[in-house]
Amino acid sequence: MTLPVQEDEVLQRIRRMLENGIEAFGLRDDAAVLDVPAGGPLVVSVDSVVEGIHVDLSLCSPGDVGWKALMGALSDLAAMGATPLAALVALCVPGGSGDGQLTLGVMEGVAEASRASGCAVVGGDVSGGNQLVVSVTVLGTSEPIDPPAVARIGAQPGDVVLVTGPCGASAAGLRELRRGRGGSDTPGLAESYRRPVARLREGRLARLAGAHAMMDVSDGLALDLHRLAAASAVGLELDSVPVAAGATEEEALGGGEDYELLIAIDVVGAGMLVDRFSSEGLRRPTMVGLVVEDASVFTLRGQALQPSGWQHRLG
Amino acid sequence: MTLPVQEDEVLQRIRRMLENGIEAFGLRDDAAVLDVPAGGPLVVSVDSVVEGIHVDLSLCSPGDVGWKALMGALSDLAAMGATPLAALVALCVPGGSGDGQLTLGVMEGVAEASRASGCAVVGGDVSGGNQLVVSVTVLGTSEPIDPPAVARIGAQPGDVVLVTGPCGASAAGLRELRRGRGGSDTPGLAESYRRPVARLREGRLARLAGAHAMMDVSDGLALDLHRLAAASAVGLELDSVPVAAGATEEEALGGGEDYELLIAIDVVGAGMLVDRFSSEGLRRPTMVGLVVEDASVFTLRGQALQPSGWQHRLG
Numbered sequence: 001m002t003l004p005v006q007e008d009e010v011l012q013r014i015r016r017m018l019e020n021g022i023e024a025f026g027l028r029d030d031a032a033v034l035d036v037p038a039g040g041p042l043v044v045s046v047d048s049v050v051e052g053i054h055v056d057l058s059l060c061s062p063g064d065v066g067w068k069a070l071m072g073a074l075s076d077l078a079a080m081g082a083t084p085l086a087a088l089v090a091l092c093v094p095g096g097s098g099d100g101q102l103t104l105g106v107m108e109g110v111a112e113a114s115r116a117s118g119c120a121v122v123g124g125d126v127s128g129g130n131q132l133v134v135s136v137t138v139l140g141t142s143e144p145i146d147p148p149a150v151a152r153i154g155a156q157p158g159d160v161v162l163v164t165g166p167c168g169a170s171a172a173g174l175r176e177l178r179r180g181r182g183g184s185d186t187p188g189l190a191e192s193y194r195r196p197v198a199r200l201r202e203g204r205l206a207r208l209a210g211a212h213a214m215m216d217v218s219d220g221l222a223l224d225l226h227r228l229a230a231a232s233a234v235g236l237e238l239d240s241v242p243v244a245a246g247a248t249e250e251e252a253l254g255g256g257e258d259y260e261l262l263i264a265i266d267v268v269g270a271g272m273l274v275d276r277f278s279s280e281g282l283r284r285p286t287m288v289g290l291v292v293e294d295a296s297v298f299t300l301r302g303q304a305l306q307p308s309g310w311q312h313r314l315g
Numbered sequence: 316m317t318l319p320v321q322e323d324e325v326l327q328r329i330r331r332m333l334e335n336g337i338e339a340f341g342l343r344d345d346a347a348v349l350d351v352p353a354g355g356p357l358v359v360s361v362d363s364v365v366e367g368i369h370v371d372l373s374l375c376s377p378g379d380v381g382w383k384a385l386m387g388a389l390s391d392l393a394a395m396g397a398t399p400l401a402a403l404v405a406l407c408v409p410g411g412s413g414d415g416q417l418t419l420g421v422m423e424g425v426a427e428a429s430r431a432s433g434c435a436v437v438g439g440d441v442s443g444g445n446q447l448v449v450s451v452t453v454l455g456t457s458e459p460i461d462p463p464a465v466a467r468i469g470a471q472p473g474d475v476v477l478v479t480g481p482c483g484a485s486a487a488g489l490r491e492l493r494r495g496r497g498g499s500d501t502p503g504l505a506e507s508y509r510r511p512v513a514r515l516r517e518g519r520l521a522r523l524a525g526a527h528a529m530m531d532v533s534d535g536l537a538l539d540l541h542r543l544a545a546a547s548a549v550g551l552e553l554d555s556v557p558v559a560a561g562a563t564e565e566e567a568l569g570g571g572e573d574y575e576l577l578i579a580i581d582v583v584g585a586g587m588l589v590d591r592f593s594s595e596g597l598r599r600p601t602m603v604g605l606v607v608e609d610a611s612v613f614t615l616r617g618q619a620l621q622p623s624g625w626q627h628r629l630g
Contacts, residue, residue: 035356135440
């Protein structure tokens with residue numbers, strides 16, 4: 001019997017791709033079956049990358065889109081201090097030439113991010129459409145300690161606020177790519193835009209060091225710091241903005257997609273965290289400010305800071 | 316502090332909607348934290364509904380789209396014999412008037428399907444876009460018996476093939492709606508198209524009765540029976556097609572989205588299954604044919620059957 005169909009053939013090639021170099025299971029049935037380590041809870045999240053909204057296919061490859069989608073979702077696990085277990089990928093792909101090359105290109109990037117992060121892709125779905133949409137659901141595990149995950153709620157007056165790295169490189173990379181200068185002049189910036197990395201080890205260590213609240217910088221430092229403060233019903237007095245080399249302070253505050261982590265933690269915990277990062281060979285986090293009791297305070301160097309950043313217009 | 320943003324407001328309304336009447340948790344953080352019942356494995360799947368591909372918004376409401384997306388994903392759990400635990404919803408929504416009404420309408424339908432199935436929505440993501448896309452990931456649990464889930468692989472020569480109900484009602488409903496007759500003449504058919512129901516109880520009972528192979532009818536009876544046979548490396552001799560009232564045999568074979576279950580099981584198990592369905596008040600399944608050893612055989616009433624059905628054209 002020959003299958004008179006093209007979708008099933010593309011799916012078979014995706015299965016082979018994902019099984020090459022990583023323990024992939026499922027993908028052959030309606031659903032995948034996972035063994036979950038006993039004891040700890042499951043941490044779950046979903047994130048999407050939409051062509052024309054989050055990415056421009058003239059500035060990055062289909063593989064970049066796949067990479068960004070999986071890493072963006074994994075960043076949500078990092079922000080909870082969880083360890084990746086498995087991912088499921090839903091693709092909506094324009095018909096185009098109908099040869100499946102865009103689908104396979106996106107899944108190549110997903111497979112690369114899967115290998116880089118150790119997160120197996122165990123299921124997926126592919127549909128036609130008029131716009132590329134990649135939605136990734138990630139499942140993570142957490143040691144059975146209390147708390148099992150770090151929420152946004154929990155920052156306390158007197159906490160210091162740390163950021164795991166400088167921000168704005170992704171936005172600066174996009175700016176350079178738009179100017180047609182993504183290649184030779186500033187390869188690091190373009191790479192930050194095309195291949196961001198979720199801070200999984202940093203998130204887990206911050207949780208173990210007793211972080212009170214944590215989230216990732218996906219929509220811009222200013223908006224995400226504001227969200228952390230609002231969720232915790234506290235104010236923030238910021239002293240400094242960690243700006244990536246080649247980026248502007250505006251890009252660091254409003255650019256988004258840096259996937260660095262924001263961590264609110266007491267002073268003793270902060271010292272422990274810095275030591276642990278150092279002994280694991282991770283970049284030293286930057287202290288950006290202090291949590292204050294008055295929830296109406298949101299300042300940078302004493303001036304009111306606008307919580308600007310990426311927001312979707314939703315019909 | 317006022318948030319100068321619209322996305323965050325829409326998300327807050329979605330949270331209130333999902334918490335109204337069902338135990339919803341998470342939705343406030345980067346990720347949700349789930350307690351997983353000890354012992355059994357986790358069964359996971361993802362499924363999408365795309366405007367213009369799977370649904371036409373002139374023939375069904377935003378709420379219908381949300382309902383169909385969650386039920387379609389749950390049908391994959393039903394086909395494994397799993398019990399729903401939680402769902403995550405990724406929405407891509409055109410900007411339109413920017414008032415969030417389409418987003419909220421879709422999520423109303425998701426919330427209704429969530430209540431009807433007992434599957435809590437624990438996380439989500441909303442993006443802009445130029446086409447409505449609803450991707451739903453579902454997590455299910457399974458009793459720690461062997462096998463923990465029923466795959467497509469496993470149908471054996473001599474097995475009977477059962478279908479949990481007549482097919483084609485969804486396709487016939489779509490036909491009636493396109494003719495402008497979805498309302499009064501044939502309300503049942505339109506309802507089958509707009510509000511399909513995943514066969515969760517049937518799937519679990521079939522697994523407990525020892526089903527050898529199982530899958531749901533999402534792309535048409537002929538194509539999905541062919542997939543079941545191909546996965547199991549067996550042939551099928553079909554005697555009959557269960558056609559829903561008001562539908563044609565062609566619609567039953569090629570229509571899709573019926574979400575009835577195909578079950579391959581030995582004769583003794585089939586008897587047990589029919590008894591269990593009866594004692595639980597479920598519809599009596601229809602026997603459609605027999606599994607044969609020769610994998611080149613795929614016949615209906617002795618004539619070769621074309622495995623036609625829905626296939627995406629993928630770029």
